[in-house]
Amino acid sequence: MKAKDIMEQVKDYLSPDDTIKNAVNKMRVLKRDDGIVGVKGMIVLDNEGNLVGMVSVKDILKAIIPFYMTMTELGEFTWEGMLAEMTKKVADKKVAEIMMKDVITVSEDAPLMECADLIVKHNLQRVPVLNKEKKVVGIIYVRDLYNAIVRVLLDDKEVQNL
Amino acid sequence: MTHEAAAASQPFVMDATFWTATTIFLISYVVIISEKVHKTVVAVFAASLMLVLKILSQYEAFHVEELGVDWNVIFLLIGMMTIINLMRPTGFFEYIAIKSAKAGKGDPMRIMTIFAIVTAVLSALLDNVTTVLLLAPVTLLIADALEVDPIPFLIVEALASNIGGTATLIGDPPNIMIASKAKLNFMDFIYNLTPIVIVLMVVLLVIIKIVFGKKLKTREELKQRIMQMNEKEAIKDPLMLKKSLFVLGLVLVGFVFHGTLELQPATVALFGAGLLLLLSNTHEPHHYLAEIEWPTIFFFIGLFILVGGVVKVGLIKLMSLKMLALTQGNLLATSMIVMWFSAIASAIVDNIPYVATMNPLIIDMAKQMWPQETGLALLRHPDLMPIWWSLALGACLGGNGSPIGASANVIVVGMAEKAGKKISFMRFVAYGFPIMLLTVFISMIYVWLRYYVFSF
Numbered sequence: 184m185k186a187k188d189i190m191e192q193v194k195d196y197l198s199p200d201d202t203i204k205n206a207v208n209k210m211r212v213l214k215r216d217d218g219i220v221g222v223k224g225m226i227v228l229d230n231e232g233n234l235v236g237m238v239s240v241k242d243i244l245k246a247i248i249p250f251y252m253t254m255t256e257l258g259e260f261t262w263e264g265m266l267a268e269m270t271k272k273v274a275d276k277k278v279a280e281i282m283m284k285d286v287i288t289v290s291e292d293a294p295l296m297e298c299a300d301l302i303v304k305h306n307l308q309r310v311p312v313l314n315k316e317k318k319v320v321g322i323i324y325v326r327d328l329y330n331a332i333v334r335v336l337l338d339d340k341e342v343q344n345l
Numbered sequence: 346m347t348h349e350a351a352a353a354s355q356p357f358v359m360d361a362t363f364w365t366a367t368t369i370f371l372i373s374y375v376v377i378i379s380e381k382v383h384k385t386v387v388a389v390f391a392a393s394l395m396l397v398l399k400i401l402s403q404y405e406a407f408h409v410e411e412l413g414v415d416w417n418v419i420f421l422l423i424g425m426m427t428i429i430n431l432m433r434p435t436g437f438f439e440y441i442a443i444k445s446a447k448a449g450k451g452d453p454m455r456i457m458t459i460f461a462i463v464t465a466v467l468s469a470l471l472d473n474v475t476t477v478l479l480l481a482p483v484t485l486l487i488a489d490a491l492e493v494d495p496i497p498f499l500i501v502e503a504l505a506s507n508i509g510g511t512a513t514l515i516g517d518p519p520n521i522m523i524a525s526k527a528k529l530n531f532m533d534f535i536y537n538l539t540p541i542v543i544v545l546m547v548v549l550l551v552i553i554k555i556v557f558g559k560k561l562k563t564r565e566e567l568k569q570r571i572m573q574m575n576e577k578e579a580i581k582d583p584l585m586l587k588k589s590l591f592v593l594g595l596v597l598v599g600f601v602f603h604g605t606l607e608l609q610p611a612t613v614a615l616f617g618a619g620l621l622l623l624l625s626n627t628h629e630p631h632h633y634l635a636e637i638e639w640p641t642i643f644f645f646i647g648l649f650i651l652v653g654g655v656v657k658v659g660l661i662k663l664m665s666l667k668m669l670a671l672t673q674g675n676l677l678a679t680s681m682i683v684m685w686f687s688a689i690a691s692a693i694v695d696n697i698p699y700v701a702t703m704n705p706l707i708i709d710m711a712k713q714m715w716p717q718e719t720g721l722a723l724l725r726h727p728d729l730m731p732i733w734w735s736l737a738l739g740a741c742l743g744g745n746g747s748p749i750g751a752s753a754n755v756i757v758v759g760m761a762e763k764a765g766k767k768i769s770f771m772r773f774v775a776y777g778f779p780i781m782l783l784t785v786f787i788s789m790i791y792v793w794l795r796y797y798v799f800s801f
Contacts, residue, residue, distance in 0.1 A: 249485065250764055251760070257439065260439075260578075262490060
């Protein structure tokens with residue numbers, strides 16, 4: 184099995200010009216392959232469809248938390264409603280400013296072991312899969328690898344009975 | 346006149362060595378000012394050239410006081426930085442900042458005033474960079490809580506830090522360097538500079554009251570956000586805090602009496618660092634030692650050797666003769682020129698290389714004026730003292746003139762930018778330059794009255 188055999192289809196993506204508000208809404212309504220609605224991260228493609236970044240919930244939180252809080256131990260000195268206030272402040276910030284730019288990817292022909300290794304080494308939730316033209320053709324989530332392991336360890340009957 | 350006498354009266358020989366050293370010196374300073382290469386890299390490389398080209402021998406660079414590395418400065422900085430690195434994780438500085446904001450009852454104008462005073466005092470006792478580095482994040486938090494613009498607060502803190510740092514021997518690098526070269530002790534600075542710095546701080550507070558008094562307003566419910574904060578939660582390690590304050594207190598007492606005890610300031614600082622390291626029970630001293638600002642330390646080391654090279658070949662002597670020709674030995678004129686030139690130069694360029702060059706220049710000038718004096722009698726000649734104070738006042742206060750004039754300014758501007766509140770070059774100048782002109786002007790009157798009219 185290769186990456187392309189377990190990856191999920193790309194159903195939607197963000198643009199670098201999307202605002203955080205737009206991004207949050209797109210993530211909220213996106214339907215996963217298993218039917219659940221809502222994702223915690225999305226890829227960012229430019230106008231030519233090239234992968235330029237990825238945004239996860241943590242990237243959004245990082246944009247909301249003021250930088251001075253990360254610099255010093257000021258966690259105790261916050262106030263009721265501060266998170267909401269700071270969230271409103273960054274609502275119109277562009278995805279381009281907050282996205283993670285150095286995205287780790289795999290090629291569609293990569294073996295599953297390579298995918299598993301990358302996910303563990305870099306503590307990833309999702310890895311975009313690229314074809315030879317470097318276009319995104321799918322995404323592998325941690326759950327896809329987990330499903331692959333389940334299929335190795337348990338036969339179809341056992342899976343049905345669970 | 347014998348051949349030897351003629352040679353001795355010759356200030357210098359403009360041979361190949363002279364021109365090589367001068368070229369290295371000038372190019373280094375131009376590159377440092379241009380900021381194309383990191384200043385530490387420039388200084389260390391230029392210093393190594395002085396040694397490799399044998400302009401200065403390694404012995405002279407490492408062991409001769411007049412030509413080489415000033416280890417008093419190096420170890421005073423290392424000692425104080427180590428103490429602060431050990432003290433920082435205790436949460437003491439956050440505690441002071443939150444406590445100050447609450448003392449201001451959440452009122453922005455009061456908070457700005459209290460923060461300016463706290464910044465000035467901490468800058469006088471520690472160093473400016475550490476002070477603003479620790480206070481600026483809390484300032485941004487408080488400005489967010491009160492929904493006011495943090496930029497005036499941050500600029501006022503930078504200005505107060507540079508003014509406060511002028512007050513003591515350990516407050517600002519120019520003072521540390523001047524003290525070491527001129528053999529001045531901690532109490533000399535307290536007697537001569539602290540009084541005028543207190544006056545300058547009062548002036549600064551009056552000005553910020555006039556400028557911001559009516560503009561800085563917040564709502565009553567926002568003040569409650571500050572008042573509800575519990576500053577005690579900032580203290581992460583109460584035992585280590587007690588140890589740190591004990592050692593810091595001991596070090597300050599040591600500074601006050603170091604002249605009487607015949608201990609160099611660097612000895613006092615190193616003792617404090619050693620004692621606090623011991624008391625901390627740390628098994629990982631590398632952690633605290635790694636946080637010493639090594640690039641700054643190496644910048645100093647490189648600069649001292651670089652300047653030593655041009656002292657040895659006579660460039661500094663040439664410059665001091667030019668200066669004497671300009672002032673014709675008039676001491677008041679010399680003081681005033683040194684002060685204003687230092688202020689303008691320090692607003693434009695880093696005041697550390699400037700003072701590193703001016704120190705030997707002033708000593709050379711003193712040698713010309715009082716050829717019969719040597720050693721302490723020369724360095725602490727009563728007529729020379731006002732010139733040292735003029736250099737210190739000019740170089741320290743000049744830092745307020747522009748956002749690049751002092752390290753504290755650079756840090757404040759950098760932090761504001763990260764917080765999404767860009768301070769433009771001109772916005773800083775609009776506050777800083779008038780304050781610089783006014784404080785240097787008042788200092789000029791002070792030096793004139795105290796040393797030339799009343800001479801006490």
